[in-house]
Amino acid sequence: MNGHLHTVIPKKSNADHLRIVGRVLDSTVCTICHDYMFVPVMTSCGHNYCYECLNNWLNNNRSNVSELTCPQCRNVITNEPSLNVALQQIVDLMLDIAAEDPQKSNSSEVRSLLTQRECSVAEYKSDLLEETLFNSVFKNTAKAIIDDDDDGIARCSNCQWEVEGPVCPNCNATIRNYNAGAQNFDEVDVDEYSDGELEEVERDLDNYRAESARTVHDLEAEEGDESLSSEMDQAWPTRRPRNFMHGEEEEEEEEDRGSIDSFIVDEEEEEEEEEEEQELKDERKFRRASVALSDDDDNESRDSDFYEHNDDGYASGDSLDESTSNDELEPHTIRLTHSQDNNNNNNNNSARKKRLIVLDSDE
C-alpha cells in the first residue's frame, strides 16, 4: 500500500509532522472521559468513545429516556456501536512507542496508561465473550403489557416484573413501547400477546438461521458450489422484515425461499421450521395489532409547573426541554414499528456476522 500521500507526507517539514501527530493524538481522546480510547467504539453517526464510557452513558441515559443518543451529535443510536480497529491500532502504536522509550522521564504515567489499557481491553473482551456488550441494551428488549384484570399494572413481557420507566428494573430489558414524551406505555392487547414469546421466537430464529448458514457452508464444501452462499447473502437481509411486516406477500415469498431452504435444512430442522412458521404467524398477528394501535397524539398538555423543588434548591427533572425534545420525536406508533425494524435488522446483522465468522474460520 503506497499511495501518493505515503510519498509526500514523509518529506514534509518537522512542523507539519508535529501538526499531524498532534491532530492524530487529539483524535485518540474520548470526549466523555477526556482520556485515550484504548477500546474505541464507533456509533453509526461516526463518533468514537471508549467502550466503557459509551456503555456508561447509554445505560445511564436510558433510565431517563427511551432513546439512546450520541453524546456528540445527539443522533439516536439504534445499532450496537462496533470496535474501531483502525483507531485502536493508532492508540496502541502511540502507547507502545511511548513505553519503549529508554529515557522516559514520565515512566509512572506510561505505566498507569499501560495498566489502563489492560483493564479496558479485558473488560471489553469479557463482555464480548459473554455476549453482554453494552449491557445488552441493544439486544435485550421487551414490551410492557398492561392487563386491566391486573389493576392496569404494566408488566415486563420478559419477566412479568412491574415496570414504570423505559427499562425493566428486574431483567434490565429496554421496554420498546415506552413512550418518552408521554412517560407511559403504548397499550398492548394482552390477549394478543402476553409473555416473552416474541423474544424467544427471535432468539430461536437467530439460532436457526446461524445453523442453516453452517449447513450451506458444509454443502458448499462438499459440492464446491460457492453460488449458494452468495444467494443466501442476497436473500438474507430482506427476507425477515418482509415476512414480518407484510403478511400478505407471505405465500409468494415462501415459494421463493423454499428453493433454497428446503435444499439446505435437514429433516429435523424442517420440523422446527414449521413450528417457527406458526409462531411467526402468531407474531405477525400481534405486530399488526400493535401497529394499528392508537394514532392519537401524545403531546398532551404537560405539567406546566415543570420543575420540582429539590431540597437542595436546584431545579430538577422535566423542564422546557421536554417539549422541545418531544417535538423531535416521531409519532410513537411509527417509532414502535421503527424499533422493531431495527430489532430485525440487528438480529439479521448478528446472524450474518455469525455466518461470516463461520465462513472465515474455515478458510
Add this chain to the structure above:
Amino acid sequence: MAALPKRIIKETERLVSDPVPGITAEPHEDNLRYFQVTIEGPQQSPYENGVFQLELFLPDDYPMEAPKVRFLTKIYHPNIDRLGRICLDVLKNNWSPALQIRTVLLSVQALLASPNPNDPLANDVAEEWIKHEDTAIAKAKEWTKLYAKPTQDEEPAKE
C-alpha cells in the same frame, strides 16, 4: 470522598490556564466538585456591565449527569427564578457527557443574551416580558445595576 476523576482535574486545569472570556470558575479548596463562578453580562443585553455570581456543583455521576448550576446574584430574567435556578435544556434532559463546565457556562451566558419568555421559569417575569417588554428590560437593567456590581462580594439571592 471518592477520588476525583481525571476528567474533572483536566477540566479544572484548563479553566484556570485557558479561561473563557467573561467567565471565571474556581474550585473550592475544601471541595473540588464545588465551583464559584462569575459571569459577565453580555454586551447589548440588559445585563451588560453586570458581574453575576453563580455556584456550580459536579454531582458524583458527572459527566453522566449534568452539573448543577445556580445564580447567587439576584437577577431579573424570565428563565431564572428568584432562587437563582436556571431553566436551560442542557442542564436537564439535553445534557450530554460531551459537554463540559465551560460549555455549560457559555450556554448560561448565552441565555442572558437571549431571554426566552415563552419557556418561562419565573412566570411573573415572563408575563411582564411578553406584555411590556420595555418595562421588563428596564427592570432587568435596574436590578443589574443594583445587585450585579463588579466589585462586590457574594450577594445572597435568597429573600
